[in-house]
Amino acid sequence: MNGERKRAGAWDVLFVFLRLGLTSFGGPIAHLGYFREEFVVRRGWLDEREYADLVALCQFLPGPASSQVGMALGYLRAGYGGALAAWLGFTLPSAVAMILFALGLTHYAQAVPAGVLHGLKVAAVAVVAQAVWGMARTLCPDARRVTLMTVAACCVALAPLAWVQVAVIAAAGVAGLALLPGRELPPPEPLPIAMRRRIGLFWLALFAALLVVLPLLAHLTENPTLTLVDAFYRAGALVFGGGHVVLPLLQAETVPRGWVDAQTFLAGYGAAQAVPGPLFTFAAFLGAVREIPPAGWTGGLLALTAIFLPSFFLILGALPFWAKWRHLRHTQAALAGVNAAVVGLLLAALYQPVWTSAILQPQDFCLALVAFVALLFWRVPPWAVVGGCGFLGGVLG
Secondary structure, rough: HHHHHHHHHHHHHHHHHHHHHHHHHOHHHHHHHHHHHHHHHHHHOOOOOHHHHHHHHHHHOOOOHHHHHHHHHHHHHHHHHHHHHHHHHHHHHHHHHHHHHHHHHHHHHHHHHHHHHHHHHHHHHHHHHHHHHHHHHHHOOOHHHHHHHHHHHHHHHHOOOOOHHHHHHHHHHHHHHHHHHOOOOOOOOOOOOOOOOOHOOOOOOHHHHHHHHHHHHHHHHHHHHHHHHHHHHHHHHHHOOHHHHHHHHHHHHOOOOOOOHHHHHHHHHHHHHHOOHHHHHHHHHHHOOOOOOOOHHHHHHHHHHHHHHHHHHHHHHHHHHHHHHOOOOOHHHHHHHHHHHHHHHHHHHHHHHHHHHOOOOOHHHHHHHOOOOOOOOOOOHHHHHHHHHHHHHHHHO
16 A cells, blocks of 8 residues: 555646645544545545544644644655645645735735725634633543633733743643543554655654754844744744644734734634635735734745645654654653643633624624524634624624
């Protein structure tokens, strides 16, 4: 099977993932379902057990889980070229849409009714609230993890700084080791990976080196391009939980620096719910809409590349070691603590800036409540909820 995957071309991978990138609405859980149907059921690129093990690995790593699964599938099928092709195909459609939206706001902001932009911010309230609800039910099932979530939310709400968020995540991992009962899992079936462990160590070392070197270079040179790449690289490297959890880290990296104002930030985040593909393409919007160069297409593509780069290094570095890491009790306990803190970070972001910037009067609250119920209980697609909020915001405005 491994040899068959290696013989496949990267162009084949690109075309398959491009179709998925154009049609995969619904967020990371839905993306994983689309991947399973396409690559396990229809194409037989790997079996159910291998796919489940791949998903488990990507849920364990920081970064966008569905995109990392796509990169891993591309690598298994066509090597490094396949990993790059899978990312390009799945990511570019939504990234281009988000950059175009950013350019539209930059050049034609007066043509967009203020009520429509406010409606997008209200939609963001409902989307983040739904994410907090679902993640809390899954990741905080007992009093200890609820306590970790609460402490994390309070710390970040009181000190909304990027380094505080990183410190909270690290402390939660230590607390998980001390307080949470990890359980030993049976060793999984090894994935058919031909990569040697020393190559995996090289990718992990490169990931860590950039995480240390980029902030130093950005500080010493004060180069705006390096500063941009550093901010988005760190966001991509430290987002445990993927998807919506990128919101607080990106907000802390961009809004306080004056790269983008809070209103535009939330309008872009709301619009990101209406496009297919990974939510991390919100970074392309932020890079393109910046008030400081590099901006436009250059800033958008730089930010997009920087936020996904850690995922490449991590998935390629972890693949040769996953069979050993996954079943360790300490790994499970630390990850449980980190996941509880991640819910707390998102809960703090739901308050500031999402709620405080969007819910200004009773009709905003009513619209957000209806949107939340539509997402959670009526199962209305996110793009429809976002479009409805934008329309109603324009009408009410």
